[in-house]
Amino acid sequence: MSYEYAVIGGGIVGSCIAYGLTKYSRQVAVLDEGDIAFRASRGNFGLVWVQGKGWDYPAYADWTWQAAAAWPDLAAELLETSGIDVGLSQPGGIEMCLEDEELSSLEDKMRRISEHTDGGFHYEMLDHSSVLQRVPEISKEVAGACFCPHDGHVNPLLLFRALHQGMKQSGAEYLPNRKIEKIEFSGEEFRISGDFKDIHAARIILCAGLQNQVLGEMVGIRIPVIANRGQLLITEKVRPFLKYPTLHVRQTSEGGLQIGDSSEEVGLNDSTSNSVLSMLASRATRIFPMLENVQVVRAWAALRIMTPDGKPVYQESESCPGAFAIACHSGITLAAAHVGPVCQWIAKSKLNPLISQFSSDRFHV
Ligand SMILES: Cc1cc2nc3c(=O)[nH]c(=O)nc-3n(C[C@H](O)[C@H](O)[C@H](O)COP(=O)(O)OP(=O)(O)OC[C@H]3O[C@@H](n4cnc5c(N)ncnc54)[C@H](O)[C@@H]3O)c2cc1C
Incomplete structure (x- = not known):
């Protein structure tokens, strides 16, 4: 079997990429290991969370903030293509602090994020009585909190189902029980093998979570996870x-x-x-x-x-052009960025200036 794009890994990240790539190609396949694989996508908390992200890495603050802003459009699009309401709610989110030191350290981080996003990122530091006004059930122990209007949550399992349904309806093939053991590059295409009949693809996108490190080495990408x-x-x-x-x-x-x-x-x-x-x-x-x-x-x-610095990695191989790898720990929050700009980069070589700041080269200087 031969495809234009083979996405390796069918978790949230791989599903976002496959779903996004169907906007550019009718030849997209997702190769996914079986039920015994580690799968963060089935055990997460479901937050679309901006506050606290990227205070020490301006590009990450911007990337997360933009991804959260694009979430309502993604939820509406998934409802239309899959018929599934993923339960997005973005009323703003609160990080509660039980100690004064915790609160002042959080405030310092929020100020830095706001500076990184030219003031586009909003937040409000709340003392105990201001928290009480928003959430009357808190105890006296709560010292204060940070409220961030960009935050929210979704039902992560419905998101997963909507992406799978959406990608299938848009022509992608989902191939379960395909544990990839070997990837070879001929100079023109990739041969993907394991305990199944070989699969060929012009481009591959590694979205295999914790297995990305091993698979990345097969195509010249060093991606520590x-x-x-x-x-x-x-x-x-x-x-x-x-x-x-x-x-x-x-x-x-x-x-x-x-x-x-x-x-x-x-x-x-x-x-x-x-x-x-x-x-x-x-x-x-x-x-x-x-x-x-x-x-x-x-x-x-x-x-x-x-990843070693907790920020995402988006990397194309230099030795095997057409092989990409993605690793991140906030796949729910970043879903809209993966469906949108990351797929545009893969399909159209349109490198969003932010994406270039998440190369894995930063770990190998
Ligand atoms: C406890 C917890 C709470 C979290 N809370 C949040 C949150 O609130 N908000 C948020 O944004 N993020 C959260 N996350 C992170 C989020 O869940 C992950 O970023 C996301 O699920 C990663 O998705 P993934 O597709 O990269 O990885 P995975 O879900 O791990 O998927 C990897 C896939 O690759 C496949 N695979 C592996 N090896 C191979 C192989 N050799 N061949 C073929 N397929 C292979 C597996 O079968 C699997 O389906 C949380 C994570 C955890 C663990």
């Missing part, structure tokens, strides 16, 4: 009370609460641990005492795809 474990708690459904998503707790449209934001480097281990889950529960109840009486119904862990 580190597994970063995040654990999550899900509660029973409760009355709607949390109008704004927060970094640690968000209420889904069905009423359940997601509690999260842990970060650990434990290799390829995606099991949960009682110590981290109880830390998450304790922080959440310190912010919202009412949660003490709410039942937890599920918990899981998933592995983030982290």
Whole structure:
């Protein structure tokens, strides 16, 4: 089988790229490993989150902010092409701080992001009583918070389904149970092989999450990725009370609460641990005492795809032109940027000036 584009990996990133590429070609295939693969796309928190991103890297602040601004158009487009409402809500988001030092460090980061985006990025630092006005359920322990009007959340599983449905309807082929073991470049095309009949493609896009490092080496792309474990708690459904998503707790449209934001480097281990889950529960109840009486119904862990500096990588191979690699830890937030400018870069060689600042060359100077 032969395609113009073979996207390797069918997580959120690969699905965004395949969906976006169908606007340029009718010959797009997604080759995806089976159910045992690590899949961040099925275990994430669903935030479209701008605040805090890129305070130390101006291009990332801009990139994230632009991606979040493009989200409403993507949600509308997916509703039209797939018939699925991904549940986007962007009422603004809140990061709660329990300590004064935490609050002043956050304020410093927000000021720097605002400077990087020429004032386009807005935020408001809130003292305890201002937080209370927006979220009356907080405890006395909350020192203050940052409110950012660009933030929001989606249902990440519906997003996943909408992208898959949308790409199939637009002509892309999804090929599951294709674990890529070898990629060869003839000078004109790529031969992709594994435990299946060889597949040929003029261009390949590596979106294989934690496997991108191994696959990248086959086409001359050095893309360091580190597994970063995040654990999550899900509660029973409760009355709607949390109008704004927060970094640690968000209420889904069905009423359940997601509690999260842990970060650990434990290799390829995606099991949960009682110590981290109880830390998450304790922080959440310190912010919202009412949660003490709410039942937890599920918990899981998933592995983030982290680069050494935490910023995304967009790279085309120099030795095998036509091979691209993408790695990022905020694939939900950046979805609209991947469907839009990143696909334009791949299909039309139109390099958005921001994309060029995310080359993996920065790790190899
Ligand atoms: C706990 C947690 C919370 C998060 N919260 C948020 C959030 O709130 N907001 C946000 O923006 N982001 C969040 N993220 C990050 C987000 O989930 C990821 O950025 C995104 O899912 C990455 O998608 P991906 O497609 O690159 O990787 P994955 O979902 O890991 O997909 C990789 C795919 O590649 C395939 N694959 C691997 N190896 C091969 C191979 N050899 N051959 C073929 N296929 C292969 C796998 O089958 C898999 O489908 C969170 C992540 C975690 C873990």
